[in-house]
Amino acid sequence: MQAPPPSRARRRGIGWAQRLEIAALSGPAILVFLSFVIFPVLMAAYYGFYRWKGFGVPTNFVGLDNYKTILQDSAFLAALWHNGLIVVLSLVIQGPIAIGLALLLNQRVRGQSIIRVLIFVPFVIAEVIAGTGWSLMLQANGAVNGILRSIGLGGLAEDWLANPKLALWSLMAILTWKYIGFAVILFLAGMQNIPEELSEAAAVDGASYWQTQRRITLPLLAPTIRIWAFLSIIGALQLFDLVYIIWGQYVASTAGTSTMATYMVTEGRNAGNYGYGNAVAVVLFVISLIIALLYQRFVLRRDTDGALTGGR
Amino acid sequence: MARRTSARRRPRRNGWGNPIVYLAALLLVGLMLGPVIYIILGGFRTNSQITVDPAGLPHPWEFGNYADVLTSDTFWRQVTNSTIAALATTIGVVVLGVMASYVLARYKFRGRGAMYALFAAGLMFPITVAITPLYILVKNLGLVDTLPGVILPQIAFGLPTTIIILVPFLQAIPKEIEEAAAIDRCSRLGFFWRMALPLSVPGLITTGILAFIGSWNSYLLPLFILNNQDTFTLPLGVQSFASQYSVDTAKVLAFTSLSMIPALVFFSLFQRRIVGGLTGAVKG
Numbered sequence: 001m002q003a004p005p006p007s008r009a010r011r012r013g014i015g016w017a018q019r020l021e022i023a024a025l026s027g028p029a030i031l032v033f034l035s036f037v038i039f040p041v042l043m044a045a046y047y048g049f050y051r052w053k054g055f056g057v058p059t060n061f062v063g064l065d066n067y068k069t070i071l072q073d074s075a076f077l078a079a080l081w082h083n084g085l086i087v088v089l090s091l092v093i094q095g096p097i098a099i100g101l102a103l104l105l106n107q108r109v110r111g112q113s114i115i116r117v118l119i120f121v122p123f124v125i126a127e128v129i130a131g132t133g134w135s136l137m138l139q140a141n142g143a144v145n146g147i148l149r150s151i152g153l154g155g156l157a158e159d160w161l162a163n164p165k166l167a168l169w170s171l172m173a174i175l176t177w178k179y180i181g182f183a184v185i186l187f188l189a190g191m192q193n194i195p196e197e198l199s200e201a202a203a204v205d206g207a208s209y210w211q212t213q214r215r216i217t218l219p220l221l222a223p224t225i226r227i228w229a230f231l232s233i234i235g236a237l238q239l240f241d242l243v244y245i246i247w248g249q250y251v252a253s254t255a256g257t258s259t260m261a262t263y264m265v266t267e268g269r270n271a272g273n274y275g276y277g278n279a280v281a282v283v284l285f286v287i288s289l290i291i292a293l294l295y296q297r298f299v300l301r302r303d304t305d306g307a308l309t310g311g312r
Numbered sequence: 313m314a315r316r317t318s319a320r321r322r323p324r325r326n327g328w329g330n331p332i333v334y335l336a337a338l339l340l341v342g343l344m345l346g347p348v349i350y351i352i353l354g355g356f357r358t359n360s361q362i363t364v365d366p367a368g369l370p371h372p373w374e375f376g377n378y379a380d381v382l383t384s385d386t387f388w389r390q391v392t393n394s395t396i397a398a399l400a401t402t403i404g405v406v407v408l409g410v411m412a413s414y415v416l417a418r419y420k421f422r423g424r425g426a427m428y429a430l431f432a433a434g435l436m437f438p439i440t441v442a443i444t445p446l447y448i449l450v451k452n453l454g455l456v457d458t459l460p461g462v463i464l465p466q467i468a469f470g471l472p473t474t475i476i477i478l479v480p481f482l483q484a485i486p487k488e489i490e491e492a493a494a495i496d497r498c499s500r501l502g503f504f505w506r507m508a509l510p511l512s513v514p515g516l517i518t519t520g521i522l523a524f525i526g527s528w529n530s531y532l533l534p535l536f537i538l539n540n541q542d543t544f545t546l547p548l549g550v551q552s553f554a555s556q557y558s559v560d561t562a563k564v565l566a567f568t569s570l571s572m573i574p575a576l577v578f579f580s581l582f583q584r585r586i587v588g589g590l591t592g593a594v595k596g
Contacts, residue, residue, distance in 0.1 A: 014421055021500060022415050026427065029412035029471055032404075033434065036446065036468030041437050043445035054448070104336055108329035117583050118341045121348060124579040124586070126529035128547040129572050132554050133351045136561060143350055146366030181344065238438045241531045245551060261440045268444055269536065278444055285441040292436055 041285070044278045052275035066279035076280065079263040080287075082168065082256065087236040089172050090179075091229055097176070098183035099225070103213060105184070106191045116188065119181040127178075131245030134174050135161060161246060167255040174242060179235070183228055190224030191217060226299050233295065237288050240265070260284045348572070355566030362561050377566035387570065389542065390549035394528055394574075397459050397466070397545055401527040404467035406520045409474030410482075410512065414504050416475065417482035418490070428479070434472035439465070439533055447536045457540040465537075466527050474519040481515035482508055514585075521582050528575050546571040 048066055050058035070076050101119075105112060122130065137143040138160040145157035160170040194217060202212045240261035247257050258266075261284060268277015354362065355377050356370040381387050416428050439446070446465050447456075455461030485508060493503045509516075531547045538544055544552065550571050554564045579586060 018419065018500070019421075022419055022421055025411040025504075026415040029408040029431075029475075030427070032408060032464065032468045033431065033471050036449070036465045037434050037437055037442065037471075038430075040442035040445035040449055043448070044442055047445065054444075101336075101340060104333055107333055109333055109337065110329070115337050115341060117580065119344045120583065120586075121576065121579070122344055124525060124575055125348070125572055126531070126547050126550075126575065128529075128531050128550045129351070129568050130347070132550055132564065132568050133347050136354075136565070137347060137350060141363070141366060143367040146368075150365075150367060177344065177347065234438075238440050240440055245531070264440070265443075265532075269447075274444055281441045281444065285437070288438070289436060 044281045044285075047275050048279035048282045050275040051273075053272050054274035058275060060275075062275070066276050067283070069276065070279055070283055075258070076260070076263055076283075078256075079258040079260050083237055083239070083259050085168065086172070086175070086239060086259070087233050090175060090232050090236045093172060094176055094180050094183055094232065095225070095229070098180050098187055098228075099218075099221070101180075101184045102187035102191060103217070105188060106217075116185060120185055121181070122178045123181045125178075127241035128245055130174065130178055131242050135246045138170055162255060164254065164256040167247070167257045171243065171246075171257050174246070175236075175239075178242070179232070183232070186224055186228050187221060190221045194220045230292070230295055230300060233291060234288060237291065238284070260287075351565050351572070352569040354562060355569050357562050357565075359560060359562050374562070377563045378570065380563065381567045381570050386541075386549065386553075387567065390544050390546045390571070391574070393459060393543060394545040394547075397462050397534075398524045398527040400459070400463045401466040401470065402520045402523045404463065405470035405474050405523040406516055408467065409471055409519060410478055410509065410516060412471070413475050413478035413482055414508055417479045418485075418500075418504075418508070428475075431472050431475045434469070435476070437469075439469050443532060443536055446533070450537055455537075457538055457543050459543060461537045462530075462534050462545070463527075465533055466523075466530065470519075470523045470526065473522060477519050478512060478515045481512040485511055517582075518585050521578075521586055524578065525575060525586070528578075 047058060049061060049063060051060040051062045051065070052058035105115060109115065140157075140159040140162075142160075144160065145154075148154055148157050158166055160166055198216050198220075199212050202216055207215070238261055239259045243257050243259055244262050244265065247255050247262075260280065264277050264280040264284065267273050267280060350367075353370055356373045356375065357368075358374045361368065361371065361374075412427075412431070416424060416431075450456055450461040450465070453461070455464070489507060490500075490503055493507060494500075498506065529547060530545075531551075534545050534548050538548060541552070550568055553567045557563050557567075
């Protein structure tokens with residue numbers, strides 16, 4: 001105890017030393033973050049007001065013209081529609097299946113940890129690999145049709161990727177395969193945080209398995225489901241990699257699987273309309289932001305204390 | 313966050329449970345792994361085998377495809393590029409992230425709330441939105457076709473998640489420990505180095521793994537920044553290989569399976585952390 005306690009002044013106000021520490025510790029992160037996240041996002045908004053081919057400083061200011069064009073562009077509206085469908089279908093397809101699987105695996109299962117690892121594998125595999133593999137399997141002379149023919153269901157064989165009536169459903173199947181493991185793991189974690197005493201008490205009171213699940217597990221899982229739905233919605237709105245990798249060759253717009261993000265990249269980077277592409281990016285951002293904020297405000301309020309909007 | 317591991321439910325009796333559960337689990341695992349197995353086995357077949365029977369097993373087993381990929385310079389160059397990019401991104405995200413999180417968690421100053429909100433808001437900014445300006449920025453910095461051109465934005469976009477995960481870890485260290493350290497003449501920086509860092513190691517590992525896998529799999533950013541084949545990372549390599557050898561399906565499958573192995577190995581080593589990190593991160 002030879003050292004004196006820190007002086008009062010130092011504890012109360014912020015000394016120079018402390019300011020220096022704050023700057024030195026957080027400075028690099030702030031600098032990198034402002035330069036490579038905030039600045040580009042702001043620049044996207046700025047470029048969106050110009051007709052610009054991506055060379056030099058944009059000069060052809062067109063105000064909101066790009067946005068008017070976007071709202072009248074049938075290709076964009078189709079992409080927006082696809083995004084909407086993907087959002088809804090992801091929730092409706094993946095949610096119940098994942099909850100069912102989680103309930104199933106939440107029972108007494110030997111080797112549960114191995115099962116969990118294995119169903120998580122698709123989620124960890126790169127989109128490029130998943131996309132390459134699936135496009136080989138789903139093409140007209142691919143493995144899926146091969147299996148159908150070999151079990152005598154050759155009549156069901158289809159061009160799963162190029163047929164506009166089927167392409168979106170093929171995409172949904174791939175998305176379900178890729179992301180359902182994440183949902184199952186999330187729900188399992190949620191279920192395993194529910195105190196076992198509750199189900200035991202219910203069992204003592206004579207509740208059946210289904211009653212227990214419906215009255216105890218599902219309601220207590222609701223926060224996890226709400227968070228999963230949030231992540232799923234945002235992910236579906238910003239979907240790019242899988243569609244671009246699989247349908248790039250078929251042109252996603254004619255196959256009926258284009259998304260706002262693939263539309264943005266084909267318009268902006270591939271067609272060279274950078275100003276317009278950035279305006280599309282801004283629209284995508286604003287739509288995601290509005291949905292996120294509404295969701296936060298009305299659905300997640302109870303769960304997160306505003307972790308995403310910067311509370312606490 | 314620490315609760316989730318301890319709260320794992322354990323079966324009380326040693327029975328095996330319902331056989332239907334195993335059947336369903338087996339089916340599920342089969343569906344999940346089917347495509348992966350197809351990709352791996354496909355690499356052991358010849359193109360004629362694939363054409364004649366697209367869903368069959370290798371007969372006879374053909375090792376040439378894998379041998380060709382494993383002896384190609386292109387593949388190893390892409391492995392190297394991916395490794396460098398992922399390691400540098402991981403180190404950058406974790407180091408910058410933990411420093412900023414320490415400030416956010418343990419210093420009281422004006423603007424702290426705003427700083428936290430700024431990073432948290434970053435969760436809402438997908439790289440998709442910023443990609444064109446990012447490309448232009450990277451071009452102006454002269455970093456197009458270089459790995460730092462990919463690494464720097466990846467660090468920046470990885471910071472929000474990292475900070476959201478690490479701040480609670482650092483906040484959880486009791487004030488008393490810090491005061492005791494101060495009495496022992498340990499400066500705040502000394503405390504950061506000697507106490508805060510070791511105590512937040514689990515968080516550092518989780519965020520590091522997330523950053524590594526995110527970088528290893530990332531596609532959009534490298535697609536914009538890297539145009540020169542020499543700087544391609546594996547995802548770009550797989551895609552260019554697939555379009556270049558589009559008739560040679562077996563070789564594409566071999567290339568694809570080999571590029572999947574590192575992520576799978578890494579994942580199986582750290583799966584507990586990854587799963588825990590994801591669920592923990594989401595629940596806050």
